[in-house]
Amino acid sequence: MLKDISEWERIGYGGKSTLEKEELVSPEGLKYLIKYPRKFNQGVSWEDITELIAAEIGKILGLEMMKVEMVTRNGRRGCLLRNFVEESNAMMAEEGGALLPSLVEAYIELQESPLKNIELIDAGFQVMEKFDYWEFVKTEFMDIQIFDIFIGNQDRHPFNWQVLFLAEEGAKFSPIYDNGASLGFRFDDEQLMMKAINVQEMNKYMKNTKVKAGLFEKKSVKAKDLLIYIHKHYPNEFKSSLDKLIKFDTERYIKFIQSLDLLSEAQRVWLQHIIPIRRQKILEWFGKEEENYE
Template sequence: MMKVEMVTRKGRRGCLLKNFVKENRADMNSEGGALLANLVEYEELQESSLINNDLIDAGFRMIQHFKYWELIKSDFINMQIFDILIGNQDRHPYNWMLLFFNDGDVKFSPIYDNGASLGWRFTDEKLMTMVTDPAMNKYTKNTKLKAGLFERKSVKGKDLLVYINKHFPEECERSIQNLITFDMEEYSQFINSLNILSQAQMKWLLHIIPFRKRKILEWLGREEEQ
């Protein structure tokens, strides 16, 4: 994850972002979309009429032709699980990056630009309603993601999860194990320590992440550790 500090300046909230390219001493970096655009299938995919599982399948068949796919596969799948957890609606191909090093090494960059998630457009009043709303299940199930593959199209998070679990079982399992062992108590303490959040935002964040975690495991037929 990119290192970020929340700050306020003259009454306005913002973020300070640490330059991970310099921090990792990379010689060059390039966004995923710029790299994938070299694939013949890329533009065809962006302009296609495919939807749902057909679109997911076409996207992953495309990226497997990417020369660095085997190097980034585990991190790319891990990013999908994370984005399903937070409901990130904007992980388009230009929202992830590769770092290139002088010795020829290539690495997936830290994850960045995660703002379009976690009910980011909801008012405090809406957040409080959503915490107790029976429609929360539908809201989570219908969450749409760009999966790091689509510029203007989106797919359901549940469909994406089921697909990667079937086609990339080893990588998916490693990510799911991280999710299963995620320390919710430490997460709760962290959220409660953020005085920059409103009470509604705190209650929402303390509710939505455990809820989404349970739904992800439920979709895969798994159980949480007790």
């Protein structure tokens, strides 16, 4: 049975977002955010559950993730997120999209650029390299690229990552958050089962993966192009990120999926297939690209 937090005090509505959110305070005085899955006229969304699963995948990879818990509030299910700014005792937190406009002209030009694929990725990273805190966050920024491709995250735009400013550590990349638009979150049970048992469909789904790379608000780039670019231009960070994927404990992941009572049988089968397959495909890509760029 999920924890019921109906009695928690609401202090806000979470700002502008594609998901309905409420800002809450626990009885202990700690700040949280609850996110509810979207409602569509057609199709489904179980992105509160995929938010939870993505957080576990990130932890298995060794990444610092926002804490996620499934709860109910006033009869509705949602995912409860701990406020990491308060938890980290940060002096300030700034979203990527709020920081990059310090390079206003370059940032606006990037969002309006007609470039595509590798050329667009290159333009994006040229802007990032002018970012004041780039050297402080570069390693973690590369980690989220591999992570997002691994889970098929479709929504890592510049307002879905943050830099924290801590009294002793200075600038620091925040825990990773807003990962729910991933793992086939819009597929219904029939679609999930069909894809899970069809190797061609799985390969097609992986091949067609596009990501926003933490750089673009309305544009997306091919996941494989992004990997090729990072491997060529940031080889040390790429190797560090890929090592995490190589060491990913698939057995621990499978046990976690099997432990979730909230999943339908189709969701369970899908999730047990898709992550091992995506890991295998990324590692295959790496082998090919490594030969190309040595």
